[in-house]
Amino acid sequence: MHTQCTVPNPQAEGRHRGGTEMADTVRVRFAPSPTGALHIGGGHTALFNWLWARHTGGKFILRIEDTDRERSTKEYEDTIMSGMQWLGLDWDEGPDTGGPFGPYRQSERLSTYREAAERLLEEGKAYRDGEAVIFKVPQGVTLAFDDMVYGHIEMQSDTLKDVVMIKSDGMPTYNYAVVIDDHTMGITHVIRGEDHISNTPKQLLIYDALGWEYPTFAHLPMILGKDKKKLSKRHGATSVYEYRDMGYMPDSVFNFLALLGWSPGENNEIFSRDEAVGLFDLARVIKKPSVFDMDKLNYINQEHLKRLPPYERLALVEPFWREMGLPVDSHSREYLAQSLVVLCGRGQTAKETAGYSDYFLTFEPVKARYDGSEIGDEQRAVLKRFNGELLALPEWKAPVMEEFTREWSTANNVKMKDIAMPLRLGITGMKVSPGVFEVAEQLGRDEVRKRLAYYNFVE
RNA sequence: GGUCCCAUCGUCCAGUGGCCUAGGACACAGCCCUUUCAAGGCUGUGACACGGGUUCGAAUCCCGUUGGGACCGCCA
Numbered sequence: 001m002h003t004q005c006t007v008p009n010p011q012a013e014g015r016h017r018g019g020t021e022m023a024d025t026v027r028v029r030f031a032p033s034p035t036g037a038l039h040i041g042g043g044h045t046a047l048f049n050w051l052w053a054r055h056t057g058g059k060f061i062l063r064i065e066d067t068d069r070e071r072s073t074k075e076y077e078d079t080i081m082s083g084m085q086w087l088g089l090d091w092d093e094g095p096d097t098g099g100p101f102g103p104y105r106q107s108e109r110l111s112t113y114r115e116a117a118e119r120l121l122e123e124g125k126a127y128r129d130g131e132a133v134i135f136k137v138p139q140g141v142t143l144a145f146d147d148m149v150y151g152h153i154e155m156q157s158d159t160l161k162d163v164v165m166i167k168s169d170g171m172p173t174y175n176y177a178v179v180i181d182d183h184t185m186g187i188t189h190v191i192r193g194e195d196h197i198s199n200t201p202k203q204l205l206i207y208d209a210l211g212w213e214y215p216t217f218a219h220l221p222m223i224l225g226k227d228k229k230k231l232s233k234r235h236g237a238t239s240v241y242e243y244r245d246m247g248y249m250p251d252s253v254f255n256f257l258a259l260l261g262w263s264p265g266e267n268n269e270i271f272s273r274d275e276a277v278g279l280f281d282l283a284r285v286i287k288k289p290s291v292f293d294m295d296k297l298n299y300i301n302q303e304h305l306k307r308l309p310p311y312e313r314l315a316l317v318e319p320f321w322r323e324m325g326l327p328v329d330s331h332s333r334e335y336l337a338q339s340l341v342v343l344c345g346r347g348q349t350a351k352e353t354a355g356y357s358d359y360f361l362t363f364e365p366v367k368a369r370y371d372g373s374e375i376g377d378e379q380r381a382v383l384k385r386f387n388g389e390l391l392a393l394p395e396w397k398a399p400v401m402e403e404f405t406r407e408w409s410t411a412n413n414v415k416m417k418d419i420a421m422p423l424r425l426g427i428t429g430m431k432v433s434p435g436v437f438e439v440a441e442q443l444g445r446d447e448v449r450k451r452l453a454y455y456n457f458v459e
Numbered sequence: 460g461g462u463c464c465c466a467u468c469g470u471c472c473a474g475u476g477g478c479c480u481a482g483g484a485c486a487c488a489g490c491c492c493u494u495u496c497a498a499g500g501c502u503g504u505g506a507c508a509c510g511g512g513u514u515c516g517a518a519u520c521c522c523g524u525u526g527g528g529a530c531c532g533c534c535a
Contacts, residue, residue, distance in 0.1 A: 033535045068534055132533055150464070159462050160531085167533035174535045198463055198530035221465085228527070256471095259484095263472045267483050286472080289528065293470050296485050306498085346497045356497090405494080420494035432496040 026058025028189045030084075030091075031178070033065040034076035037239035038083030040292065041193065041223050041231055044257045048220055049191045050089045051258065051280040058188070062094030063181060064105045067171040072107075083240045087250050088273055101185040106177050113172040116180050116210060117165055125209045131168035135176070135206060137161065143201040148189075148218035149285045155201045163202050175199055179206040187215050191282070194219045194289070218282050221261045222289040231292055243297075247320060247351030249308075252301035259300075260290045270303045298348040305353070306345040310337040313353075320354035326361040335442075336360075342434050342442045359428040360442065363451055366429030372455035375422060380456065382412070386419050387458040396445045398437035405437070426455050 030046040032038070038046070053060035062081070066072035081096065093099025103109055117133045120126040126135045137160045144154035165176035172180070182190055197219050207214050225231045231238075243253050254273060264271070264279040271279070305313065314337045321328050328336070339360035340353065347353030358365045375383065386408060393404055409416045424436040427448055433439055440448050452458040 031535090035535075065535060071534080130533085134533090153463075155463065164533050169533075171533085173533065178535090193529095194464070195529050196535095199535095201463090219464090222528070224528080226470085230528080259471065261472095265473070267473080269472080269484055287465060288467095289465070290472090291470060293485070296471060299485055302498095344498070402494085409494095415494090417494050424495065430495090434495095434497080436494060 026053060026056040026188050027061060027186050028053050028058065028191055029061040029063050029182070029185065029187050030089075031063040031065050031181075031192075032080050033068060033071075034073060034080060035068060035071040036076055037241060038080045039231075039238045040240065040257070042080070043083065043087060043240050043253070044223055044260060045191070045193055045220060046084055046089050047087065047254065047257050048262070048282075048285070050091075051276060052189060052191060052218075052282055053092075054277040055280045059092040060089070061099070061101070061185060061187070062091040062104065063185070064095050064107075065174065065177065066105055066107045067167075067174070067177060069169060069171060079239075079241070086244060087240060087254055106172065106181065109177075109181065110170065110172075112184060113166065113177060113180055117172075117176075120165070120209055123209075126165060131170075132164055133166040135163045135165050135209070137163065137202075137205060141205070141208075143204045145200060145204060145214055145217055147197070148216060148282050149221075150194075150197065150219055150287055153197065153200070157201070157205065160202060160205070163205070165206075175202045176206060179203045179210075179212075182215055183207070183210075183212050189216045189218055189282075191218045191220065194222050218285070220285065221287055223260055224289050224291050226291060226293075228291060247316075247349030247353070248297065248301050249304050249316065249350070252297065252304045255304065256297045256300045259296075260292070261285050261288075270300060302345065302348040305347070305350070310341050313337075313340050313350075316350040317354045317357070320351045321358070321361060324354060324358060326358055328361065331361060339442055342438050344434055346434065356430075356433075359430070359433075359439075363447075363454070366427065366451065367454070369429035370425050370455075372422075372426065372457070375455075375457070379418070379422075382414060383419065383422055383457045384459050386412075386414075387423070387452050390423075391445060391449050391452075391458065396441060398435065398441045401437040401440060402435075422457060423452075426457050427451050 028049040030042075030049045032042055032046075050060050052058070062084070064077055066077070077095070081094075084091070091097065093101060093104060095102075095104040098104075117126065120135065121128070121133065124136075126133055128134070137157055139158055141157035142154055143157055144152065146152050163175055164173050166172055181187075200217060200219075204214065223231050240253060244250070251273065255269075255271060255276070258271075258276050258280075259269060262280070262285050263269075264276075265284060268279075305316075308316070311333070314333070317340060318328060318336070339357060342360075343353060343357050347356050386405075389408065390401060390404065393400060405416065405419065408414075409419060420436050421431070423440070424433055425431060427436070427439060427443060443451075449458065
């Protein structure tokens with residue numbers, strides 16, 4: 001057990017939860033503003049909150065911070081939610097599911113913000129300027145908190161400017177609303193990006209003014225692009241959807257994101273959601289910002305892809321085949337799934353896998369890629385003899401074909417690759433493929449005969 | 460500029476004073492396997508930013524320097 005961890009693990013300590021001990025239960029929230037899709041940074045923050053809630057048996061709350069009237073839209077709210085669902089981050093309370101601490105949209109909690117603001121106004125801790133309500137920062141106060149990741153942090157109030165609580169349009173500002181909501185929603189752990197560390201002292205001031213206790217803070221290291229700058233569109237995909245569209249599995253993106261700023265501590269980098277939940281610990285989160293590394297994502301995705309049962313892999317690849325205009329429906333599910341088994345882990349994404357396997361679905365792309373013109377008369381004659389005998393084999397099985405080919409190449413003093421390569425090219429149109437006999441078996445004797453005949457590689 | 464934060468291979472992590480001539484993974488290079496590629500196996504290149512302390516002993520603790528980042532909005 002990690003003694004730094006201030007929150008007891010209910011499983012490990014065998015404590016009972018619920019009922020009157022409700023107050024002990026971990027409550028964390030992800031609070032995006034609906035001004036854009038769920039991007040990698042937001043996904044990372046949501047993920048760590050979710051992990052902590054699930055690990056501790058607590059609650060994961062989704063709160064929509066839609067106080068920017070100009071930029072917030074319902075569409076973005078929906079995309080963020082479906083992005084989270086895609087990643088498998090389910091929430092216990094939120095704008096759609098409801099819950100005992102609702103409403104879960106800031107735009108619907110305006111009265112709560114006003115009440116607290118009135119109180120502060122009456123007590124002389126805030127003042128009006130124009131239509132806005134502004135918090136008066138007291139001088140000479142030391143603001144301090146103990147961050148679960150960054151440790152003890154303190155700052156003098158003198159360096160702070162007064163903070164706007166309610167904007168002229170009646171909407172609360174972030175630094176104010178976040179305090180009111182986290183407190184009234186019973187949030188126990190505020191887990192958010194490191195870029196919020198400098199905001200925290202302002203929020204502390206408001207907790208103090210209202211006489212509220214601080215939640216536990218845990219700031220997460222930033223995710224940077226290859227150039228070590230804050231991740232942005234310039235670094236490629238930004239929304240988690242773009243990863244889905246590129247053929248990445250949600251489990252892989254989950255796994256990859258979990259590894260940014262955290263590790264289970266053992267030499268275990270590929271894990272499932274459930275394993276991550278069991279292993280996760282906020283006390284093991286590191287402080288150093290991490291660079292988003294596409295190569296690592298690719299590797300992780302390939303590992304997850306390899307571990308997938310055939311039909312699940314088929315479900316992932318199928319949309320990309322369709323996108324490529326391949327005749328998916330003219331084949332049986334068994335045939336398609338088996339084709340991917342033959343492909344055996346080739347391709348780092350479902351999209352790549354689809355691109356490597358088009359020849360299983362139709363001959364057309366093969367013809368487009370390969371014309372057989374580099375084969376001279378002499379070699380063609382050899383191929384015709386060999387292919388003729390191959391197609392006449394009593395059993396159309398890869399091991400049988402392979403054995404036959406070895407014997408034939410020795411007997412005829414022909415190099416294995418001189419007959420295997422044209423065969424591969426003729427049936428796949430590629431110089432790279434799985435074992436050519438496995439491909440031939442999967443395609444079937446008739447289809448192979450048809451393709452070879454097209455190139456005049458067989459009599 | 461002010462305040463705050465960070466600093467181990469190119470990248471992601473391990474390391475919480477002795478087990479470290481610093482470990483794993485990705486990437487890269489080579490070899491093996493082989494009908495091609497992928498996968499797999501083996502090997503290699505490669506880091507504690509720098510300078511001072513503290514200590515019998517420091518990647519680990521302290522101070523400074525340098526370098527990076529964040530925040531300083533009636534955005535969140």
